[in-house]
Amino acid sequence: MKKVKRDIVLFFLPCLAYHLYFLLLVEAVSIWDLMYLNVLLLVCFGIYLGIRIYRLSKRERKKNDYMESEGTIAEELRDYENVEIALHDQQILNRQLEEQRECMCGLQDYITKWCHEVKIPLSAALLVNERMEDEKERQQMKEPLEKIRRLLNDALSGCKIQSQMFDLQIRPVHLKECVRESIRNQQFFLIQKHFTLDIRVEDVMVYSDSEWLIYVMDQLIGNAVKYAKEEPKLIIWAEEKPEKIQFMRRIYDKGFTGSNHRDGQYKSTGMGLYMVSQILHKLEHQIEAESEYGVYTRFTITFTDHRKFFHL
Template sequence: MFMTYLRERRSWILLFLLLQFLVVFIAYIDSAVSIQSALYYVFLSALIFLIFLLIRYQKEVKFYQELEEAEDLPDFSEREQLSPFEGMVAESITHHFEALKKTVSESEHRLDEEKDELLSWIHEVKTPLTALRLMIDRLEDQALKKEMTYEWLRIHLLLDQQLHQKRIPFMENDLYIEQTYLESVIFGEVKTLQSWCIQKGIGFEIDLEYNEVMTDAKWLAFILRQLLTNAVKYSDASDVQIKSEQRDGQMILKIADKGRGIDSRDLPRIFEKGFTSTAHHQDHAATGMGLYLARKAAQPLKIRIDVESAPGKGSTFTLTFPKSNEFVEITGM
């Protein structure tokens, strides 16, 4: 900070040095002025100027250090004395900060209104969607029924994804950690995808050696929904394997499919928002949101999601649940 201050005041320092040089130069060319007296004057002036610089440094730098280190707007009213320029800076910063805070507040209010309107719209759309499902179930044309069910399911999953996307930023207020049975959660999600799986000839091999886990059942269901949807979407006439095990005191859940797999260059990016694929970039059915939302929802639950995949050989997603003592961080107990 001291070097920064010297650079800021270099015009003062240069002016002082120039004046001292002028005094010595006059003493040199004018025999009436003693060179010893001139040098003595320069020494005293330099000493006084150095003390002056140190005093001003302590006073001025304190103000700017407060600005640099402050995480919020400093309370300038508590300062006993501000120089005229410091007062102007403080007044300008306060004015712009208040204006910015007002703008942010208005923007947050608009976003909250838009979020509430969107959530309301999603809930309203679910009513005719439910009625549409009942009408589809009454269709006698089985081919048409399968096609209609598939399109209905796509709309249902997209609405559900959008609903949870809006809730994820506030999901910590909605968490309810309890003993959860994996079997009931998994079978519930498999049942939702049943018609789609029948259409594609996809089955499930479920081997739950360990069935109980401490987590939030609703959000775990959402995470599994994204992974199972991907497994079904990118697989053809094969089985999706779901297996649980314990390793080092942690519950492990694996979901493996035999679909098209993921290119090695895409693996580091599959959890990024909006990323679809470089190998299948023309796939218009992909939104690039499922895996992103799954990982976002897993973070507050302390669930780690890993993936192993190879093109043409399928993908294996591994969910590692936290140890018992890690739930203290989640529940705050």
């Protein structure tokens, strides 16, 4: 009704102005003429006001009907200037967002539970595989089992990263131990692809989360395995610079092109390096990639020296 009040004020102000004009400045003006003019104006304004109130009431009823709906209404009421509409849509969108979040959390919980359930028969299958007497058959069976194990670990890690329960434990970590653990995790595929290893990592301490750092190394070494061709070589070394430590991993393949997937030999989702970048961002580490086509690919992870911060 604010608009109706505004219209009434805008009507009476000009009326007052012309009354004062005629009464004070115009001589021999007839009071009856003014009365007749006032009645005529009031009738016209009354008709206008009635139509105005009817339209506003109709709009208000339409808005109230939409306000009871479960969907957003801003598109249908784009001509309305009302904070209630914006608040209504905000509440609807917040509720939809919360429902989607709960759905995603439920899906993550289901995937996590499913992965843990699958790990039990997978471990049993790996144990049975180790007891097979035929070496050739044992190796043939172990490869898909190891791939399943790696994919399960990737799925679990992906759920943890996206979860609100993602937890980091930053503490001094022996970089050499993390490298060894990652090599052990990938040893089957490294041996299968006949990798030559050159590890030059001293007993360097960095501030990181050992679990996630090992996962990052697993992904990078796994990439080397996926794209390996003839005489692959994996070089890992670390060098300390002022206030930072650089850990480098280099893949050297004879005739390496890094495009196996385009030849149909390997299908990649591209999620591995994405997960690596997400984890390192959360760990506040930096990663850089350098590649020479057909020669090598090198990833450099930079750890900032936080010893001064911890007064060590």
